[in-house]
Amino acid sequence: MADVILGIDLGTTNSLVAVVEAGRPRVLTVDGGPLLPSVVGIDEQGQRLVGHAARNQYVAAPERTVRSIKRQMGKSDYRAPLGEASYTPEEISSWILRRLAEAASAELGADVRRAVITIPAYFSDRQRQATLRAGELAGLEVVRLLHEPTAAALVYGLQRSDAETTLVYDLGGGTFDVSVVELDQGITEVRASHGNRELGGDDFDALIVEYLAQQFERQHHVDLRTDRLAMSRVVRAAEAAKIRLSDHPYAEIREEFLVTQGGKPLHLEAELSRERFEEMIEPLLAGTVESVRRALKESGVDARALDEVLLVGGSTRIPRVRELIAEELRHDPRQDLDPDEAVALGAAVQAAVIAGHGVDAVLVDVCPHSLGIRTLGIRAGDESDDVFVPIIRRNTAIPVSRSERFYTVHPDQDTVAVKVYQGEEPTATRNTHLGELMFRDLAEDPDGGLREVLVAFDYDINGILHVAAVDRRTGRREEMHLHTAALTEVAASGSSLPPEAAALLAKLRALQPRLAGSPDAAGLDQLIAQAETVGGGSGAEGLAAWQEAAGGFLFEHSPEY
Ligand SMILES: Nc1ncnc2c1ncn2[C@@H]1O[C@H](COP(=O)(O)OP(=O)(O)OP(=O)(O)O)[C@@H](O)[C@H]1O
Numbered sequence: 001m002a003d004v005i006l007g008i009d010l011g012t013t014n015s016l017v018a019v020v021e022a023g024r025p026r027v028l029t030v031d032g033g034p035l036l037p038s039v040v041g042i043d044e045q046g047q048r049l050v051g052h053a054a055r056n057q058y059v060a061a062p063e064r065t066v067r068s069i070k071r072q073m074g075k076s077d078y079r080a081p082l083g084e085a086s087y088t089p090e091e092i093s094s095w096i097l098r099r100l101a102e103a104a105s106a107e108l109g110a111d112v113r114r115a116v117i118t119i120p121a122y123f124s125d126r127q128r129q130a131t132l133r134a135g136e137l138a139g140l141e142v143v144r145l146l147h148e149p150t151a152a153a154l155v156y157g158l159q160r161s162d163a164e165t166t167l168v169y170d171l172g173g174g175t176f177d178v179s180v181v182e183l184d185q186g187i188t189e190v191r192a193s194h195g196n197r198e199l200g201g202d203d204f205d206a207l208i209v210e211y212l213a214q215q216f217e218r219q220h221h222v223d224l225r226t227d228r229l230a231m232s233r234v235v236r237a238a239e240a241a242k243i244r245l246s247d248h249p250y251a252e253i254r255e256e257f258l259v260t261q262g263g264k265p266l267h268l269e270a271e272l273s274r275e276r277f278e279e280m281i282e283p284l285l286a287g288t289v290e291s292v293r294r295a296l297k298e299s300g301v302d303a304r305a306l307d308e309v310l311l312v313g314g315s316t317r318i319p320r321v322r323e324l325i326a327e328e329l330r331h332d333p334r335q336d337l338d339p340d341e342a343v344a345l346g347a348a349v350q351a352a353v354i355a356g357h358g359v360d361a362v363l364v365d366v367c368p369h370s371l372g373i374r375t376l377g378i379r380a381g382d383e384s385d386d387v388f389v390p391i392i393r394r395n396t397a398i399p400v401s402r403s404e405r406f407y408t409v410h411p412d413q414d415t416v417a418v419k420v421y422q423g424e425e426p427t428a429t430r431n432t433h434l435g436e437l438m439f440r441d442l443a444e445d446p447d448g449g450l451r452e453v454l455v456a457f458d459y460d461i462n463g464i465l466h467v468a469a470v471d472r473r474t475g476r477r478e479e480m481h482l483h484t485a486a487l488t489e490v491a492a493s494g495s496s497l498p499p500e501a502a503a504l505l506a507k508l509r510a511l512q513p514r515l516a517g518s519p520d521a522a523g524l525d526q527l528i529a530q531a532e533t534v535g536g537g538s539g540a541e542g543l544a545a546w547q548e549a550a551g552g553f554l555f556e557h558s559p560e561y
């Protein structure tokens with residue numbers, strides 16, 4: 001453990017720490033979860049707060065709270081006021097770093113003091129120096145500063161093959177940047193980087209807050225914006241609604257007893273549709289697409305020449321973001337790794353390489369084919385009743401729940417057939433049919449409009465797809481369960497092994513608990529250990545032999561294989 005090097009993503013909004021253990025990168029727990037809010041404060045008693053506690057007091061006590069300090073890094077005359085005192089950006093950042101290092105040391109059971117820290121590709125020399133200084137103040141030896149887009153590319157395993165040109169689109173909480181990165185035999189070069197240092201999820205939250213405040217003002221003639229405590233609740237509710245809209249077509253917002261008026265409590269009750277939310281943020285997203293164009297232009301790379309497009313940053317979970325990028329670049333972007341963990345995991349991979357430790361796959365269970373339903377729609381300019389609408393897209397990490405809304409064809413139609421398919425063909429019947437749910441007695445729309453059905457897909461870790469149809473007017477729901485064990489696959493990234501071999505390795509590892517204590521356990525352990533050497537340099541022959549042996553072992557011991 002003593003030679004472990006931490007990988008740290010020191011973000012504007014959230015920070016994370018990751019390590020490679022037994023060849024696998026993973027994010028460690030800080031403050032009860034993977035993300036530590038990059039917020040620092042002092043409480044009423046003068047105690048220092050870092051993370052969630054500081055974030056929670058921000059709206060109510062901004063004079064005792066500092067957020068987004070990353071934006072101030074490198075400004076030599078900047079001081080962040082915090083209660084009576086004020087601090088340099090390096091000092092504030094060092095508290096966040098120390099908290100991460102302490103949590104990591106506690107979880108690993110060793111005092112770990114070396115770290116790789118990620119920085120945006122556009123950071124100037126001063127900003128880099130400031131980051132190094134923050135590390136030093138935190139008692140860390142910063143063995144390398146690593147560009148965030150490079151970290152993302154590393155964890156996706158793109159350093160493995162020949163030259164690759166990758167576009168990394170990173171939309172986080174407070175900053176947006178897009179980089180064109182060239183990777184060749186482990187050497188990476190950021191060819192162009194563009195962005196907006198003042199754009200991210202916080203701005204989307206602010207738009208929802210404004211929408212809610214306006215609605216509240218119309219209803220109750222009360223201006224919430226002047227009430228700090230009420231606003232802190234609205235801001236949190238807005239972010240929660242935004243996150244829900246990434247997977248569902250509607251979000252309810254309810255905050256009871258938000259304010260009182262003449263002794264009477266007032267509640268906030270609203271509903272926001274994904275459509276309306278997308279309209280709100282569309283101008284901001286259009287700006288990011290403009291940056292993508294500029295970065296490509298500056299790098300002299302044509303969109304068609306891109307090998308991969310990676311989406312990182314929590315805000316890329318918004319489906320419209322993915323859609324816009326796919327349309328603009330005509331490239332299916334990759335997002336199978338958790339977008340807010342990718343940079344930290346990449347830092348851990350770099351750290352392990354520096355420490356001389358082997359790294360194999362980052363393994364995630366994904367659904368290997370898109371899952372969706374057959375609908376009536378327009379295809380190639382013509383109306384067709386055989387259009388495939390994906391609800392869960394290929395390579396989405398599981399478990400996952402998503403829902404979408406659909407309408408009947410006629411206002412008087414009271415039955416719909418939810419026909420479930422898997423595949424990538426735009427024509428539904430060219431895909432594999434999985435099942436069908438007849439949903440009857442749909443309630444009439446009071447205005448005589450089309451009736452609305454929500455279709456929810458819930459894909460669990462056991463490979464079972466739960467399909468529900470919900471009458472939007474009454475909330476009545478019907479379900480069916482499709483057993484799709486064969487639908488799950490392991491996506492391998494970042495491995496020195498090719499994907500097929502990495503998938504075999506994952507299946508071997510999955511067998512370990514079941515064979516523990518049996519006479520075959522030793523053989524299994526040996527195969528797993530051998531994977532490291534075949535990944536290294538024993539050549540194609542060694543690899544082929546290993547794959548054969550692994551396949552044989554699985555065939556004998558694993559009923560699903
Ligand atoms: N499912 C989701 N849908 C939409 N937005 C989400 C979702 N999950 C997280 N977010 C948003 O992602 C943002 C945080 O992203 P992330 O953790 O990548 O930021 P960061 O790396 O700290 O910021 P930056 O890149 O600006 O330094 C927050 O605004 C959060 O609300």
Ligand SMILES: [Mg+2]
Nearest residue numbers: 011012172313
């Ligand atoms: Mg980030």
